[in-house]
Amino acid sequence: MADRPNDLQYMKTHEWVRIEDDVATIGISDFAVDHLGDLVFVDLPDEGSDVEAGTAVAEVESVKAVGEVYTPVGGEVIEVNSDLADDQAALTTDPFGAGWLFKVKISGDPVDGLLDLAAYEAQLAAEASE
Numbered sequence: 001m002a003d004r005p006n007d008l009q010y011m012k013t014h015e016w017v018r019i020e021d022d023v024a025t026i027g028i029s030d031f032a033v034d035h036l037g038d039l040v041f042v043d044l045p046d047e048g049s050d051v052e053a054g055t056a057v058a059e060v061e062s063v064k065a066v067g068e069v070y071t072p073v074g075g076e077v078i079e080v081n082s083d084l085a086d087d088q089a090a091l092t093t094d095p096f097g098a099g100w101l102f103k104v105k106i107s108g109d110p111v112d113g114l115l116d117l118a119a120y121e122a123q124l125a126a127e128a129s130e
Contacts, residue, residue, distance in 0.1 A: 004030065005096050009072065010120035012113065016096065017072040019106070024073045027100040028060060028091070031124055036062040039088035044080040044102055051077060051104060054111040058101055060091070069101060073110045079103040 008016045014032035018025045033039070041061040051057045051071045058069035080102045084090065090098040115123065 004117055004121070006117045008096065009110075009114040009116065011070060011072050011111065012115065012123060013070050015070055015072060017110070017114070019073070019110075022106045023078070024075070024104045024106050024110075025100050026069075026071060026073075026102055026104065027095060028067070028069060029120075030095045032060075032067060033091050033095050033099075036060060036065055036067050038063045039091055042084040042088055042091070042101070044082075044084070045077045047077050047080055049077050051075065053108060060088075070111075071102075071104060072114055073104050073106045073108070075104040075107040077102055078105045 008018050010016050010029065014029045016027050016029055039060060039062050043059040045051060045057045051074055053072060053074040054070060056068040057071045060067045060069060081100050084099070084101070093099070
């Protein structure tokens, strides 16, 4: 398990968001990466596209599954981590840093129910005990 940053907010679907001014950097948690297994492909949104908070905008594929990535905020995609197209290793080795997926210039409110680190880890503990 990676050291999960305390300055992020998390979605119940295992995405994370770091908001700085009006830009949100979005990725998936170490938990999501571990559950997907060996990653083989990442399909990211197009730069310049508009995304709506709470919708699936990307996919991360592994040898055993395809995971949809939901955006916690709406707005315009202003940057994607194009390095992940050729090499998904950063998702495994640094999911909260070099493994970020895309950045959104925020317009509107984030989805309801974003979790702080303590609430996200409590959710993970509850899922593990089910």
